[in-house]
Amino acid sequence: MAADCDAIVIGAGHNGLVCACYLARAGLDVVLLEKYGSIGGMSNTEEVTLPGYHSDTHAICIQFANFSPVPDELGLAEYGYQLLRPDPCWSHAFPDGQAITVFRDIDRTCQSIARFSQRDAETWRSLYEEFLQHKDAINASLNSPPPSFADQAAQQQAPDGPDHFRLEMQSLRSWCHETFEAEETRCLASAWGVHVGAAPDDVGGGSIACLFSMVVQHFGNNVVKGGMRNLPLSLAGFLEAHNGSIRVDADVKRILIESGRAVGVQLDDGGQIRCRKLIASSAHPRHLVLDLLGEDQVGPTIARKMRLYEVGEPVMVIYLALDRPPEFKAGSPVNQSVYMHPSGHSLEYYSRIFSDARGGLLTEHPFALVCNDVAGDPGRAPAGKGLMKLVVQPLPWHIAGDAAGRIKGTNWDEVKEPFADRVIEQMTRDDIPNLADSIVKRVVHSPVDIARLLPSAVQGTNTHGATLPYQVGAMRPIPELGGYRSPIDNVYLCGAGSHPGPGVTMAPGRNAAQVIYDDLGLTFA
Known part of the structure; x- marks a missing residue:
């Protein structure tokens, strides 16, 4: 043939x-x-929700792809690829209305962190300066096939090799306690661990949080114009x-x-x-x-x-069409952040959500990455309206019960709406007071829905x-x-x-x- x-x-x-x-x-x-x-x-x-509301169904921001030579090598701008570079990069909000905001300007970021700890602000600047020294090496490691085991062993013989290997193995809790003094700064960095399924005591979480934080500090959370x-x-x-x-x-x-x-x-x-x-x-x-x-x-x-x-822990996505932009309790500049991470004031918050998920429980206080689409690209929704996506993780694939004891059922098709209610209620209470009243359409994709929609999303995962x-x-x-x-x-x-x-x-x-x-x-x- x-x-x-x-x-x-x-x-x-x-x-x-x-x-x-x-x-x-x-x-x-x-x-x-x-x-x-x-x-x-x-x-x-x-x-996903209504005509004229253009939701990025999963990924919304360009982060590590800022290292990529692909757009230039393939001339993607000729075919419609254009980046928008919103500022701030992201915010981290707490239930009491306080927040840390990371700006493109390192000085402004350090000023935001200094409200919780001057020492942490100085440490953040030092971490960024160290990142700049290693940026070319990071770029090369991402955009090349992985080194062999022999090459990795040779790299560990370099003067800074043992320290680098130690960081790669360090847990989030260990790295955060070693690096920052304020619990709020530790939470700021640790939220990135949730993105890749790293709980506070998982081996390797420290280097992930450090790298993510510095990459977004440097490049920003860029979005593709039009989606x-x-x-x-x-x-x-x-x-x-x-x-x-x-x-x-x-x-x-x-x-x-x-x-x-x-x-x-x-x-x-x-x-x-x-x-x-x-x-x-x-x-x-x-x-x-x-x-x-x-x-x-x-x-x-x-x-x-x-x-x-x-395969890791699955995610749930809540798509929201809003009749007005969200108004965060923390106010500006959180209102202008395309990403917002909400959490409690302690690393124990992250420990609990991972412990619940890995034990098969719907957690009582879920974590949701808040994607404020219109803050990054106003054209995603009709003029004067709002568009958000809440990426809820980590979650169990097989549900054994509810940590709060209020949601009955162990089938995602049955529990996704009640669990989404919990997320919205918590977000409205702690972070966005006008959220519940501004929703005109909500669409919930449970881990099972995501697995049905995308063959690559095995067990509702996105990694x-x-x-x-x-x-x-x-x-x-x-x-x-x-x-x-x-x-x-x-x-x-x-x-x-x-x-x-x-x-x-x-x-x-x-x-x-x-x-x-x-x-x-x-x-x-």
Whole structure:
């Protein structure tokens, strides 16, 4: 049977698109297949609540992607990609109406922190200066395939190697208590741990909180003008301009293997697409290994390891169309922050929500990342209106009960609305007094809803696997697949289940392309 193309890429999230673009740039005939009805995956924008209210369905801000060379290398501005750079970067609010705000101007940030601790303000400045010294090295580590174990060992022999390794292993609690004196500053940094599923006593949480904090201090919480969807749309524009093609509603059932090599895919509707050279997958690595390839192809050892691959805690998303902008108890500049993290005044607040989630309980005082869409891009909603998204995490996948003893039921379809009520009531009481009265439409996606909508959101998660110390770098997702290569020599991983992991970074797709170029004898430039 004649081949239909040179390369097939599975999954049209932003990483799959990035990989496909680089393959097309090399002159390969690329077909990109997406199960969902539109491209974007978790970097999408939809009118979830009401017409005219454009919600970023998952990712809303460009953070680590500010390191990425992809927009310049692919000329994405020509295809509609444009960043807005709102200020402040983010705020952290407490129930008593106090808040810390991080601004693009480091002096203003330090002034905000100094209201709680002058020493912490000086420490924050020192951390930022240290970040600037290491920024180029961080950039290189994100936008290159992960180092081998031998290279990592060599790096630890450098003068600062032991201290760097210690930070990478340090828990959030340890790092925060060692670094800051005010509990409020500790909470400011620790909220970033929630984004990647790091509880205060988890190994490795300290370095995550430090890096996230400094990256956003430096680059800001930038948003894509018109919605995050314009990132995948710009990538699609580049791909199509370089003779690549995209098919949506194309559910890949399995990868076809002949004589130890991938020769194409079979779709759920029975059709086949054949390829001459390779297949790259941005699907969840568990789905790739266990479903698309199967144990017969990868062998029992890899199949067993992928079944044990930890996916992390799921999330719930509450989309809100508002009849006016939110008015935070803390006032300005929190009102102008595109991100707001609310919490109690202690690290024990974070300990409790993770303990509840891991014990199967709906927590009594949930954490919700508050995305104030209109603060970042006023065009997301009609004039004078408000648009918010609350990302509630961590949560249990299997519900054993309610920590407060008030919500009955253990099925997400039954409990999602009562639990969303709890989130809104808490947010209205502690942070946004006008929230409940300003809601004109609410849409709740439980972890189960998210898993139904997106095949890559295994068990309602948004990270393609937990970012644990033994599931990062060359060990992500597992050591045998840690360099973007699968057990089938022309099947590659190019999604967030590979280094450097989740979030909008564009790095897994580009890094995988570098590996593919090398295997094909091409020069990546």
